[in-house]
Amino acid sequence: MAYSHxxxxxxxxNPLTDLTAPALTVLLAPLLGRVVKSxxxxxxxxxxxxGPHTKTGYIIDPTNLPFALFLQPDPERPVLRAVAxxxxxxxxxxxxxxxxxxxxxIDADADGDAVFFSRDxxxxxxxxxxxxxxxxxxxxxxxxxxxxxxxxxxxxxxxLGFLRSRADARSQRSST
Amino acid sequence: MTxxxxxxxxxxxxxxxxxxxxxxxxxxxxxxxxxxxxxxPGLNFSTDELATAVAYAHAKGSKVLLALNTYPPAGQVDLWxxxxxxxxxIGVDAFIVADMGVARYIATKYPEIRLHLSVQAAASSPxxxxxxxxxxxxxxxxxxxxxTIPEIRRIAQEIPCEIETFxxxxxxxxxxxxxxxTNYVTGLSTNMDGVCSPAADVEYRREGDGAVSSCLxxxxxxxxxxxxxxxxxxxxxGRYQAPHRPEGYxxxxxxxxxxxxxxxxxxxxxxxxxxKIEGRQRSKSYVRNVVSAxxxxxxxxxxxxxxxxxxxxxxxxxxxxxxxxxxTKKWR
Ligand code: SF4
Numbered sequence: 001m002a003y004s005h006x007x008x009x010x011x012x013x014n015p016l017t018d019l020t021a022p023a024l025t026v027l028l029a030p031l032l033g034r035v036v037k038s039x040x041x042x043x044x045x046x047x048x049x050x051g052p053h054t055k056t057g058y059i060i061d062p063t064n065l066p067f068a069l070f071l072q073p074d075p076e077r078p079v080l081r082a083v084a085x086x087x088x089x090x091x092x093x094x095x096x097x098x099x100x101x102x103x104x105x106i107d108a109d110a111d112g113d114a115v116f117f118s119r120d121x122x123x124x125x126x127x128x129x130x131x132x133x134x135x136x137x138x139x140x141x142x143x144x145x146x147x148x149x150x151x152x153x154x155x156x157x158x159x160l161g162f163l164r165s166r167a168d169a170r171s172q173r174s175s176t
Numbered sequence: 177m178t179x180x181x182x183x184x185x186x187x188x189x190x191x192x193x194x195x196x197x198x199x200x201x202x203x204x205x206x207x208x209x210x211x212x213x214x215x216x217p218g219l220n221f222s223t224d225e226l227a228t229a230v231a232y233a234h235a236k237g238s239k240v241l242l243a244l245n246t247y248p249p250a251g252q253v254d255l256w257x258x259x260x261x262x263x264x265x266i267g268v269d270a271f272i273v274a275d276m277g278v279a280r281y282i283a284t285k286y287p288e289i290r291l292h293l294s295v296q297a298a299a300s301s302p303x304x305x306x307x308x309x310x311x312x313x314x315x316x317x318x319x320x321x322x323x324t325i326p327e328i329r330r331i332a333q334e335i336p337c338e339i340e341t342f343x344x345x346x347x348x349x350x351x352x353x354x355x356x357x358t359n360y361v362t363g364l365s366t367n368m369d370g371v372c373s374p375a376a377d378v379e380y381r382r383e384g385d386g387a388v389s390s391c392l393x394x395x396x397x398x399x400x401x402x403x404x405x406x407x408x409x410x411x412x413x414g415r416y417q418a419p420h421r422p423e424g425y426x427x428x429x430x431x432x433x434x435x436x437x438x439x440x441x442x443x444x445x446x447x448x449x450x451x452k453i454e455g456r457q458r459s460k461s462y463v464r465n466v467v468s469a470x471x472x473x474x475x476x477x478x479x480x481x482x483x484x485x486x487x488x489x490x491x492x493x494x495x496x497x498x499x500x501x502x503x504t505k506k507w508r
Contacts, residue, residue: 049188049218111462114491117406117431124382128217128375135218138459139188 021067025082032069035148036080040073042147047075049136056129057091059083062099073133093125093133104167106137107145107160180440180474181450183241183340184467187219187457192229194460196238199471203233204241204272205456206370211259212243213296214456215370227266239269244282245294246370247275247353257281264289272318273297274353274367279312292316292340296353296367302334309337316340318452320352321434322501325446332447339447344466345454346493347434347500348372348412357411362393378409399424405494407431413493431494436502437470437485441477443502462491 040046047054054074061068070089072079083089095102101120104110112134115121123130137144149160184200186192195203206212208220221229230240242263248256256278263271264282270290273279274297282291295318299305308314316338319328332339358372359365366372373392381389386402390409397414400406407413412428434454436443443451451474453466466488473483489497 048222051217053217108460111459111465111491113408113458113493114462117493117495118490119388119400119402119404119406122382122388123380126376127378127380131216131375132218134459135188135216135457139190141190141193 021082021084021086024067025084028067028082032080032082035151036071036078038151039144039147040075040078043140044075045139046136047073049139050132053126053129053132056093056126057089058129058133059088059091059094059096060102061085061094061096062102063096064099073136091125093127093129094123095130095133096122096124100167100170103145103163105134106143106148107164107167108138108140108143109164109167112138179449180444180478181340182467182470182474183450183452185345185453185456185458185463186229187214187216187455188460189221189225189229191456191460191463192240193232194463195467196233196236198464198467200238200467202239202241202269202450203229204243204452205229206243206245207259207262209255209259210246210368210370211256213245213294213366213370214243215246216457217375219457223262223266226263226268230266230268234267241270241272241292242268243272243294244278245272245274245296247296247367248277249368253277253281260286270315276312279308279314283312287313290315292318294318294353295320295342298351298353300331302331305331305335305337309335316450318342321347324504325439325442325502328443328448328502329446338449340450340452341436341443341448341502342434342454343436343440343443343451343470344488345434346408347432347498348408348410348429355412358392361395361411373408373410380409405431405496407494430496432496432498433492433494434500435488435492435497436499437473437483437488439499439502440473440483444477458491465491 050073058071059068060071067082068085070081070083097120101115105112145160149156181201183202183204184195186195186203186205192203192205206214206220208222209215233240244256244259260271260282264286270292271282272292272294274294279291291312291314293299293308293314298320299308299317300320300322305317314337318340321342353367355366362374362377364371364374377393379391381391383389387399389396389399392409397409397411413431415424416427417424455462469485469488473485476483489495
């Protein structure tokens, strides 16, 4: 059953976001398509761990970016596309957090339970789908973030290095 | 001084490699079915994955324990027997069992493979532990989290096997291996189906004020205010209203994690052989951080230095830690 989510807080009008989101979603389409296809080819075991959830629609919502992502990890036709937050497609599960939190999760640098305990991660809809996805992505040597960066060669790895040093600085700040 | 073996969790092959690389002496894991008490979606090992994982661990000098620590429903023992046969074929270093039938099967068919008694067997007296040792040749008991250090010391003197205690992680204990709370609410049994609060029965509802309600099978079992830390959605960690506590309170246990880092030297001195880190459901990041922190601590203690364990708090449930009953019986 599709899960429809009410975005009371995040849907407040943001002129910049509203204007840029449709353009960005179109611009990002080929890029995201390439990422999801390459990751599916490289890590076929992910689909086995997902079990029945290869047909599940996930919204991944980085709260400080002007768009959200829609993921359907179907091995035959994997889908990852940017979507406007105001018009989310039908989905069964939603994962929401700041871009930094979500980056640290896909870079195998943060623990899903810990960011849930600290309320940095919000989960809604089908919890089993979310848990399956988290466990499936965690069974990757290295990280999904590193694999994605590799796809884009030196500029990708430069961006990864930058994001990692930001994450290190954040964790040092929070431990002092 | 005992060896202070570090027994570390692995929910996936990648987590197992992470644990081994971070200094685990031993890793415990389970198959993707009801034969173990972390039967969670997307978690655990296929036969091929376990074979590869055992080869990896052995090549690096680590051991692998296979958890077969649930109770087969009457007359449905085949799944557990097949799991034991597969584990023996692959060459696991020991089986962790709770059920006497499973223990008997392994002790009879594979007497050369070590048997460890799971915490799920809840054996906490010298008499109970000796019974398992004498009847099934159990070589190690994982003690329930209800004993103080002086009690552990006394037990160590009265039993013929090694002792393993939990040292870090989830602290939802009740009477281990006997808890039926989740069964009562969801119809699935922690002890037989291997899952407490199945994810399919859990729902998080966001309230208008930013609070989150965690629900199990439609029952709200806790509600976290916008700035409150959250915990696991298990009945034992639920917050309930009662006539004498209308504001709601943690009737059984609070969202808090066990952390016995500071008690390590005392536990070693009391005769504990092995220390278990809970968390097969946790990520590689958790495994890497917790295993390396305890690896350093154990190495420091062995070298006569003071152990320094900082930074584990952010991985704890509710951002809080306890020494539970190990410190004092006054705990809850
Ligand atoms: S309700 Fe708590 S004590 Fe009971 S099985 Fe679940 S986690 Fe363990």
